[in-house]
Amino acid sequence: MEERQKQLNILILGAGFGGICTAKYLLKLTRKIPNIKITIIDRNTYHFFTPLLHEVATASIHSDHIKRPLRMLFNKENVEFHQGEINKVDLKNQTVEICTNCSKCDNSPKYDLYTYINTPDFVSERRQAFQYNYLVLAMGSQPDFFGITGADKYSYTLSSIKSSEDIKARILECFELANHTNNLQLKKELLTFIVIGAGATGTEYIVELYDLCKNVLAKDFEFVNFDRDCRIILVEAKDQILPNMDPYLVKYAMKHLQGMKIEIMTSTRVTKITDCNIELNGKISIPTHNVLWAAGVKANNLVASLPLSKNSDGRVKVNSFLQTTDKPEVFALGDNACFMPKEKERESPLMQTAQVAVQESKAVAMNIVKHFSGEKLHHFKYVFLGSTVSLGERKGVANLVGKFELKGFSAWFSWKLTYLRHLLIIEKLTHALWDWSFDLLYNRQMARFKLH
Ligand SMILES: Cc1cc2nc3c(=O)[nH]c(=O)nc-3n(C[C@H](O)[C@H](O)[C@H](O)COP(=O)(O)OP(=O)(O)OC[C@H]3O[C@@H](n4cnc5c(N)ncnc54)[C@H](O)[C@@H]3O)c2cc1C
Numbered sequence: 001m002e003e004r005q006k007q008l009n010i011l012i013l014g015a016g017f018g019g020i021c022t023a024k025y026l027l028k029l030t031r032k033i034p035n036i037k038i039t040i041i042d043r044n045t046y047h048f049f050t051p052l053l054h055e056v057a058t059a060s061i062h063s064d065h066i067k068r069p070l071r072m073l074f075n076k077e078n079v080e081f082h083q084g085e086i087n088k089v090d091l092k093n094q095t096v097e098i099c100t101n102c103s104k105c106d107n108s109p110k111y112d113l114y115t116y117i118n119t120p121d122f123v124s125e126r127r128q129a130f131q132y133n134y135l136v137l138a139m140g141s142q143p144d145f146f147g148i149t150g151a152d153k154y155s156y157t158l159s160s161i162k163s164s165e166d167i168k169a170r171i172l173e174c175f176e177l178a179n180h181t182n183n184l185q186l187k188k189e190l191l192t193f194i195v196i197g198a199g200a201t202g203t204e205y206i207v208e209l210y211d212l213c214k215n216v217l218a219k220d221f222e223f224v225n226f227d228r229d230c231r232i233i234l235v236e237a238k239d240q241i242l243p244n245m246d247p248y249l250v251k252y253a254m255k256h257l258q259g260m261k262i263e264i265m266t267s268t269r270v271t272k273i274t275d276c277n278i279e280l281n282g283k284i285s286i287p288t289h290n291v292l293w294a295a296g297v298k299a300n301n302l303v304a305s306l307p308l309s310k311n312s313d314g315r316v317k318v319n320s321f322l323q324t325t326d327k328p329e330v331f332a333l334g335d336n337a338c339f340m341p342k343e344k345e346r347e348s349p350l351m352q353t354a355q356v357a358v359q360e361s362k363a364v365a366m367n368i369v370k371h372f373s374g375e376k377l378h379h380f381k382y383v384f385l386g387s388t389v390s391l392g393e394r395k396g397v398a399n400l401v402g403k404f405e406l407k408g409f410s411a412w413f414s415w416k417l418t419y420l421r422h423l424l425i426i427e428k429l430t431h432a433l434w435d436w437s438f439d440l441l442y443n444r445q446m447a448r449f450k451l452h
Contacts, residue, residue: 006035007035007036007037008035008036008037008133008134008372009037009039009130009131009132009133009134010026010036010037010038010039010132010133010134010136010368011039011041011096011130011132011134011135011136012038012039012040012041012136012138013041013086013089013096013135013136013137013138013139014041014042014086014137014138014139014140014336015040015041015042015044015047015070015081015138016042016047016050016138016139016140016334016357017050017334017354017357017358017361017422018136018138018140018333018334018335018336018357018358018360018361018364019040019042019136019138019334019361020040020047020070020073020361020426021357021358021361021362021425021426022136022138022333022361022364022365023038023040023074023079024361024425024426025361025362025364025365025366026038026079026365026368026369027077027078027079028365029365029366029369030078030369033369033372036078037078037080038078038079038080039079039080039081039082039130040070040074040079040080040081040082041081041082041083041084041086041096041098041130042070042081042083043083043084043085043086044070044083044160044161045069045070045071045083046067046068046069046070046161047067047068047070047073047426048063048066048067048068048160048161049066049067049419049422050158050354051201051354051418051419052065052066052419053066053158053159053160053161053163053164054158054164054201054204054205054208054294055208056161056164056165056168057158057164057165057167057168057171057205057208057292058167058168058171058205058208058209058211058212059168059171059212059216060208060211060212063161063164063165065438066161067161068426068427070083073426073427082098082128082130083100084098084099084100084126084128085098085099085100086098086139086302087099087302089135089302089306091135091306091307091308091327091330094131094132094133094135094329095129095130095131095132096129096130096132096135097127097128097129097130098127098128098129098130099125099126099127099128100125100126100127100128101125101126132329133329133372134329134330134331134368134371134372135327135329135330135331136331136332136333136364136368137303137306137316137324137330137331137332137333137336137337138332138333138334138336138357138361139300139302139303139335139336140300140334140335140336141297141298141299141300141335141336141352142159142297142298142299142300142301143157143159143293143295143296143297143298144295144296144297144298145293145295146295146296148270148271148272148273149271149272149273150272150273150274151270151273151291151293153273154273154274154275154291155196155273155291155292155293156170156290156291156292156293157293158201158205158292158293158294167292170290171193171209171212171213171217171290172217174190174191174289174290175190175191175213175217175220175221175224176221177190178190178191178221178223178224178229179221179222179223179224180223182223184228184229185287187224187229188229188230188231188287189276189287189288189289190289190290191213191224191229191230191231192230192231192233192286192287192288192289192290193209193213193230193231193232193233193288193290193292194233194234194235194278194286194288194290194291194292195209195233195234195235195292195294196235196270196291196292196293196294196295197235197236197293197294197295197296198234198235198236198238198240198241198242198243198264198266199242199243199244199294199295200242200244200387200389201294202234202236202241202294202295203234203241203242203253203257203389203391204389204390204391204392205292205294206232206234206257206262207257207260207262207390207391207392208392209232209292210232210260210261210262210392211392211393213226213230213232214226214230214260214261218230226261227261230261231263231286231288232260232261232262232263233262233263233264233265233286234257234262234263234264234265235265235268235270235280236264236265236266236267236268237267237268237269237270237295238266238267239266239267240254240266241253241254241257241264241266242389242397244351244387245387245389245397245399246399246405248405249397249398249399249405249407250397252397252407253389253391253397256391256395257391265280268280268281268284269281269282270291270295273291275289276288276289278291297335297352298313298314299313299314299315299316299335299336300314300335300336303315303316303332303336307326308324308325308326308327308330309324309325309326310338311338311349313338315332315335315336315337315338315349316332316336316337316338317338318331318332318333318337318338318339320342320379320380321363321367321377321378321379321380322337322339322360322363322364322367322380323367323377328371329371331364331367331368333357333360333361333364334352334354334356334357334360334361335352335357337349337350337360339356339360339380339382341381341382350382353387354422355384355385355418356382358422358425359380359382359383360380360382363378363380366378383401384401384402385400385401386398386399386400386401386402386404386414387399388411388412388414388415388418389411389415390412390415391412394409394412395407395408395409395411395412396408396411396412396414396415397411398410398411398414398415400414420433
């Protein structure tokens with residue numbers, strides 16, 4: 001009983017899909033329980049909606065519309081937010097260390113203003129330690145380059161708001177440079193954009209990129225001719241695009257993409273990337289300065305280094321309650337967790353998707369409270385809600401709850417609804433509806449305005 005009177009520290013590492021939803025569900029479940037402290041840590045000051053990062057990169061949507069300031073999200077709530085780079089997790093002593101403004105740390109948060117104001121005025125290398133009773137690992141993943149030479153150095157990834165903004169700036173810069181040269185070969189090199197990976201992200205990405213280049217930029221730059229100068233190429237190692245989709249929907253998507261001037265290269269492996277070239281299948285060489293990576297992710301480095309049982313790709317093994325198999329007080333979810341569903345036909349862990357992370361967050365929150373109260377824990381069961389892919393021009397393909405197939409506008413609309421659903425979990429109805437409606441109503445003109 002005495003133990004119960006002490007403060008209970010629940011520490012959530014990462015404020016992405018899994019982390020933020022765990023905090024929200026924990027808030028609801030612990031309202032009547034005294035002395036609970038929920039702390040969430042992230043390297044960013046905001047939570048962002050990764051499924052729309054490619055739209056930021058291709059100037060379809062402004063980054064502000066996919067960001068939510070974390071302090072605002074938990075304003076007046078019993079959740080403490082700390083910004084910093086998590087650099088040490090001590091599972092034995094139940095502590096986590098973070099650093100802020102640390103020069104040694106590659107991932108330390110950088111502020112625009114920081115470069116203009118005198119650096120010595122800021123506290124450098126501020127380190128903080130947090131004690132926990134329950135720990136939630138929700139630090140997501142990072143791009144996987146599969147050991148391909150030059151891929152990490154020369155390709156652009158969609159891993160953060162900053163990297164998406166960099167891609168947008170890069171595209172614009174290439175058009176500017178191409179506009180100032182009469183060398184047609186160089187023009188083509190600058191305006192050859194190659195997306196690697198034709199999963200849902202890569203396919204949505206290439207369509208938005210095509211739209212930006214053809215319908216916005218090529219019209220703005222007088223010495224660029226889209227048909228003569230631009231190449232938009234989608235490369236996929238497997239023998240089809242959208243490998244996880246139903247063949248009927250893949251056929252529709254292929255037809256849609258082929259109607260555009262997009263070159264689709266399936267059964268094609270990237271073997272080398274340099275600053276001005278990409279090599280495919282060890283023999284084809286395409287001069288380009290713009291390789292855009294959307295080919296896969298691997299476990300977060302810090303999580304993969306923890307002394308916990310993991311699968312071959314570094315995800316932490318969890319039981320049916322989402323507790324790590326080695327430490328019952330440590331829970332893992334989303335991209336950090338390797339959860340094996342108990343279905344006869346499945347032998348692979350749940351995929352690294354937002355809907356998995358969100359569903360798991362509810363079970364994690366529930367099980368932390370149950371564990372603390374000495375109740376029987378809840379077995380997590382994943383329900384596939386479907387997958388949707390936007391193909392631009394308000395068209396898409398969708399598979400809902402694994403049963404209903406949609407194509408065209410209805411599929412595109414259901415894709416937009418997933419954004420609303422997420423907003424409704426994390427914030428108030430009025431805010432969510434406003435932002436969702438804005439997002440739904442924006443058009444290329446708006447994006448074009450934002451680009452300049
Ligand atoms: C471009 C892109 C498009 C995607 N599209 C879709 C889609 O359409 N549908 C879908 O279901 N899924 C999609 N996904 C996958 C989806 O985003 C992830 O599966 C989901 O975000 C996993 O949630 P999570 O909570 O595990 O991690 P995340 O949401 O990635 O959150 C991890 C958080 O941890 C923080 N963090 C990590 N390391 C540290 C550290 N050392 N210190 C401090 N903070 C740290 C990060 O800043 C981040 O906020 C997409 C992913 C990407 C990259």
